[in-house]
Amino acid sequence: MSQTKKKKTLLINILFAFTLVGILLFLSRAPEITTPSLPHDDDHNRFFSMKKKVAGQLCVECHLPDDVYEIHKDTTPNTNRCLFCHRRD
Ligand code: HEC
Ligand code: HEC
Incomplete structure (x- = not known):
């Protein structure tokens, strides 16, 4: 590899590392x-x-639409x- 190509690869790797750290920081601040x-x-x-979808149908037996929608x-x-x-x- 030529010198300039090596530098480019290094730069891309550094940018990649910063992006990962950025994403992790973003997620940890949720x-x-x-x-x-x-x-x-x-x-x-x-x-x-x-199953979630089966159970969901039964919630409204008690959580009447009027209350839930409020x-x-x-x-x-x-x-x-x-x-x-x-x-x-
Ligand atoms: C048999 C009646 C009944 C059914 C069916 C029912 N609930 Fe409830 N739910 C209640 C009652 C009564 C309360 C209030 C007392 C309590 O917190 O347990 C409540 C409270 C809640 C709360 C508030 C808890 C809190 O910490 O404030 C949530 C959330 C909830 N129900 C979700 C659901 C979901 C989702 C379903 C369907 C999967 C469901 N309920 C089905 C009677 C029911
Ligand atoms: C998009 C997310 C979302 C969905 C879907 C959703 N809820 Fe909720 N629910 C919430 C949030 C957020 C609160 C808290 C609201 C608050 O305290 O101001 C809440 C509050 C409640 C409470 C009252 C809890 C309390 O402490 O008084 C009940 C009961 C409840 N939901 C039942 C249901 C039922 C039944 C369904 C399905 C028909 C449902 N929810 C669907 C987000 C959701």
């Missing part, structure tokens, strides 16, 4: 999770072993998505 997760109680225990008025939740935000942890 905000805390504030969405309440699925409670562990008699009302919710059965949902922990169900809380989520910015997002209009779809019952397929409840458990993507309200994590089961």
Whole structure:
């Protein structure tokens, strides 16, 4: 390899390293999770072993659309998505 080509490769590698560090910093600054997760109680225990989309259909038995839509008025939740935000942890 010629000298200039070597320098170019080195420069590209340095840029690559900086990009990786930048991405890691960006990810580590992500905000805390504030969405309440699925409670562990008699009302919710059965949902922990169900498929997300099946369980989601049952949430509205208790979380009536009027209440749920009032809380989520910015997002209009779809019952397929409840458990993507309200994590089961
Ligand atoms: C049998 C009735 C019932 C069903 C079905 C039900 N919930 Fe609930 N849920 C409740 C009640 C009552 C509360 C309030 C008391 C509590 O926090 O447990 C609640 C509270 C919650 C909370 C608030 C927890 C907090 O920390 O503030 C979330 C989130 C939630 N439910 C999500 C869901 C999701 C998602 C589903 C469907 C997978 C679901 N619920 C199905 C009765 C139910
Ligand atoms: C896009 C993400 C998202 C989706 C989808 C979603 N939620 Fe939520 N939900 C939130 C957030 C964020 C809050 C907290 C709102 C607040 O406290 O102001 C919340 C709050 C709640 C609460 C009240 C918790 C409390 O402490 O009072 C219940 C109950 C709830 N969601 C049930 C549901 C159900 C049932 C579905 C599906 C139909 C659903 N959510 C879909 C993000 C979501």
